[in-house]
Amino acid sequence: MARFPIVREGYIFIIAALVLGLILGLAAHPYIVVPFVVLAAYFAYFFRNPHRNIPSDPLAIVSPADGTVQEVVSLPDDDFLKQPCKKVVIFLSVFDVHVNRSPIEGEIKIQKYVCGRFKPAYKDSVGFENERHMIGIENERLRVTVTQIAGILARRIVSWVTLDDMLEKGELYGLIRFGSCTELVVPAEVEILVQKGDKVTGGETIIGRLK
Numbered sequence: 001m002a003r004f005p006i007v008r009e010g011y012i013f014i015i016a017a018l019v020l021g022l023i024l025g026l027a028a029h030p031y032i033v034v035p036f037v038v039l040a041a042y043f044a045y046f047f048r049n050p051h052r053n054i055p056s057d058p059l060a061i062v063s064p065a066d067g068t069v070q071e072v073v074s075l076p077d078d079d080f081l082k083q084p085c086k087k088v089v090i091f092l093s094v095f096d097v098h099v100n101r102s103p104i105e106g107e108i109k110i111q112k113y114v115c116g117r118f119k120p121a122y123k124d125s126v127g128f129e130n131e132r133h134m135i136g137i138e139n140e141r142l143r144v145t146v147t148q149i150a151g152i153l154a155r156r157i158v159s160w161v162t163l164d165d166m167l168e169k170g171e172l173y174g175l176i177r178f179g180s181c182t183e184l185v186v187p188a189e190v191e192i193l194v195q196k197g198d199k200v201t202g203g204e205t206i207i208g209r210l211k
Contacts, residue, residue: 062204064100107164
C-alpha cells in the first residue's frame with residue numbers, strides 16, 4: 001500500500017468537520033468555525049501515518065501497533081499456532097497512531113471477524129467480548145496471529161487485507177478507530193523483549209526475536 005501522511009479513512013472526518021464548521025459559521029457567527037477547525041486538526045492527527053524504519057533482522061518480530069504494553073502472558077495453546085505460545089497485549093489511547101502493521105513477513109493463512117460489544121479496551125475481557133478481527137500470518141520460520149480489538153470509542157475495525165495476501169514486515173494492513181487494543185500471539189520459543197508498561201512503536205519496536 002502506498003504511504004500517505006493521513007490514511008484515506010481519515011479524510012471524510014476531516015472534510016465533514018470543516019464543512020460543518022463553515023456552514024454554521026456562515027449561518028451564525030464566524031467564531032463557531034474555530035472548534036470545528038480544532039476537531040479537523042485532531043482527526044488529521046489521529047489518522048496520521050508516519051514513516052517507520054522497519055528492522056531488517058529476519059528473526060525479529062515487530063510491534064503491530066503503537067501504544068503501551070498492557071500484558072505479556074503465556075498460553076497453553078492457540079487455534080492457529082497449534083502449540084504453546086505467548087501473548088502480548090498493546091493498548092492504544094486516542095493519542096496513539098491507530099494503523100496496524102504486520103509483525104512479520106508472510107502469507108495470511110487465516111482471517112476471522114467477530115462482531116461484539118464495545119467495552120473499554122483496557123478491560124481484561126475485551127479480547128473475548130468486543131468486536132475483533134484476527135489474522136494468522138505464516139512464513140517458513142514461524143506462525144503468528146494479530147488481533148485488532150475495538151474499544152468503547154472504536155466502532156469500526158478496518159482491514160485492507162484478505163486470505164492469501166502476502167505481507168511484508170511492518171506493512172500496513174488495517175486500522176482501528178478511536179481507542180482500542182491489539183493482541184500479538186507468538187510461539188513460546190520466541191524471546192519477548194518488552195514488558196508491561198513499555199511504550200512501543202508499530203513497525204519499529206522489536207517485540208520479540210525467534211531463538
